[in-house]
Amino acid sequence: MDTPLIPEGAKRCSFGLFLLWLLPWLAILAWGGLAAGLCLIKGLNQTNMSNIFAFAVWIIFDLGVIALGAGAFFTGFLTYVIGKKELKNIINAAVIIGFICYSGATAMLGIDIGQPIRGWFIFWHANIHSMLVEVSFCITCYLGVLIVEFVPIILENRKLDEVKELHVFGHNLHHVMGVIAATGTFLSFFHQGSLGGMFGVLYGRPFAAREGFYIWPWTFFLFVLSAIAAGPCFTILCTKLTEKLSRKKLVPDNAYQLLAKISGWMLTLYMILKIADTFGWIYGVAPRAGLKFMDFYREGPYGVWMVVAEIFICGIIPAIILMSPKLRQQQRWLISACLLNCTGVILNRFAFIIVTLAIPVMPFDRFWSYLPTWQEWGVGLAVIAYGFVVFSLAYRYLPVFPKENELNPVPE
Amino acid sequence: MTPLSFEWIWNIEYIIFFGLLYTALTIVGACVGIAVFKTVLQVFGFVRDRHF
Numbered sequence: 023m024d025t026p027l028i029p030e031g032a033k034r035c036s037f038g039l040f041l042l043w044l045l046p047w048l049a050i051l052a053w054g055g056l057a058a059g060l061c062l063i064k065g066l067n068q069t070n071m072s073n074i075f076a077f078a079v080w081i082i083f084d085l086g087v088i089a090l091g092a093g094a095f096f097t098g099f100l101t102y103v104i105g106k107k108e109l110k111n112i113i114n115a116a117v118i119i120g121f122i123c124y125s126g127a128t129a130m131l132g133i134d135i136g137q138p139i140r141g142w143f144i145f146w147h148a149n150i151h152s153m154l155v156e157v158s159f160c161i162t163c164y165l166g167v168l169i170v171e172f173v174p175i176i177l178e179n180r181k182l183d184e185v186k187e188l189h190v191f192g193h194n195l196h197h198v199m200g201v202i203a204a205t206g207t208f209l210s211f212f213h214q215g216s217l218g219g220m221f222g223v224l225y226g227r228p229f230a231a232r233e234g235f236y237i238w239p240w241t242f243f244l245f246v247l248s249a250i251a252a253g254p255c256f257t258i259l260c261t262k263l264t265e266k267l268s269r270k271k272l273v274p275d276n277a278y279q280l281l282a283k284i285s286g287w288m289l290t291l292y293m294i295l296k297i298a299d300t301f302g303w304i305y306g307v308a309p310r311a312g313l314k315f316m317d318f319y320r321e322g323p324y325g326v327w328m329v330v331a332e333i334f335i336c337g338i339i340p341a342i343i344l345m346s347p348k349l350r351q352q353q354r355w356l357i358s359a360c361l362l363n364c365t366g367v368i369l370n371r372f373a374f375i376i377v378t379l380a381i382p383v384m385p386f387d388r389f390w391s392y393l394p395t396w397q398e399w400g401v402g403l404a405v406i407a408y409g410f411v412v413f414s415l416a417y418r419y420l421p422v423f424p425k426e427n428e429l430n431p432v433p434e
Numbered sequence: 435m436t437p438l439s440f441e442w443i444w445n446i447e448y449i450i451f452f453g454l455l456y457t458a459l460t461i462v463g464a465c466v467g468i469a470v471f472k473t474v475l476q477v478f479g480f481v482r483d484r485h486f
Contacts, residue, residue: 148435150451159455167462191473198465205461 027181027419031427033270034418044414047407054404057397058133066136068397077375079394080134083402085217085371087123088161089245090364092253094120094168095210098203100284111277114175114422115264116257121168122412126405128165133401153220160213167206171199178421211246218245221374228311229318230378232303240299241374247295251288252367254281255340255360262357264417270430272423279347282356286344289363293337300333321389324377332373336366 023037034040061068071078097116101109109116132138144158177183177192215238221230222239232239258278265272304315319325343349343359350356380390394402416422435441435452442448475481 146435146439147441148451150447156451163455163458163462170462170466187473187477190476191469194469194472194476195466197472198469202462202465205458205465209458 024419027179029180029419029421029426031432032421033430033432040414040418044411047410047414050400050407051404051411053400054402054407057400058404060397061133061136061401062138068395070392070395070398072392074390075376075379075392077379078392079398079402080130081375082368082372083405084127084130084134085375086368087127087405088214088217089249089252089367089371090256091120091123091127092210092214092249093255093257094123094171094253095164095203095206096250096253097257097281098171099207102200102203103207106280108274108277108280111423111425112257112261112273112281114420114424115261115273116254117168117171117175118413118416118422119257119260119409121165121172122409124161124165124168126408128161129408130401130405131161153216153223156216157213157220160209160216164206164209164213167202167209170195170202171206174199175416175420175422179419214246214249215242218242218374221378224378227378227383228308228313229381230374231307231311232299233307240295240302244292244296244299247288247292248367248370251285251292252363254285255344255363258282258285259357259360259364260413261423262353262360264413268417270426272426272429274425274429275351278356279350282344282350282359283347285363286341286350286359289337289341290345293333293341296333296337300329318377318381321382322380322391324373324380328369328373328377332366332369336362336369340366 028034035043057068069078093116097109097113100106101113132141135141144155145162148155148159174192174195177188177195182188183192218241219234219238222232222234222241224230230241232241234240234242258281261273261278308315308318316326340359340362343355344363350359376392380392382388437444437452472481
């Protein structure tokens, strides 16, 4: 039925089977749509957010997907600016994943701000001393960059490519991609950093507050590093999942290995700085605020296990695996390392968002708990479903993997 | 916000913050503009491209 739209020489499942695959994701999207509608019509009373938890599960999803979507800017930087040619075989997938992550996060923020009709206020009446303003500016501008990067991939669709004007336009966009990728790197660097900086300047919350360099707390640099360490791993995971589901080899191993090696170096550097930062926090920031390390974990379900899980299990172990050529060449080790790395960055964002707000600050304060409502889960999970739908459509109708036909020759 | 807005203050922070923002937007806009311009020239036959 849709054969003329499928890339030339590529083999895809039947249209019926494809619709069946999309069905559960569309159902989750419908749930998210209903939840979003309720929040927009009735207000944020549909959520369990409060004056204590102004940042909640949506912000965890947001910061999580934005960190994982960093594969787009970092792979783009390595491909177009540094000139790593091997990555041209995976850059399209990285761009699409980045587009999904950033557009999903922006849509969710539209619900989160409560009155999206006034969303433009942050741009027009900007408070330039706010980290959040820098984040908003850079995220929306970078989403624009990702759209510009995604357009040539869409224009390579078999039917669209037959239109001469679109073909020429896509070709000309490819010519300027280096400059666009460099601008995207600049924008992405600053919003990843400002997301971290936002927590670092919470001086009234010693769990998150940090000292730093000039106007940037150390969390600014740690968030950038953790995102560029985890982003490429997420790109590898998504591509490996597509290979598993399509039962095809889509990307040559040298592209995976290069991305994994660079990710390993970045993760190692991040771990060294993170450990130094943790000691600085335990012996510097906390005592100056009149607290001891264990005071942060007096109540509630969060404990030292979180620090161990984040730094040792989801940090040092994947860094060792990714740095070792022998280990990362084995698929199970590579996938385990990527999974641990991505889990680590989510755990880090969770700690900075939820634990920061939940634990008591004053002696008379108490531990605050928070559980999301079904509406909050609906909107959050809809972003994941949206990702599956968009990536499935892109894989089916666009030449996402340039080496697909070469790696999967059709028997004569 | 632009320098014409009433909230605008002529100090270094505003100039750096908005200067960088508008520079980034100009670069992206110019790149897309160049791609569109080249496409129009090529489609109407003013410039020949070896790609065809």
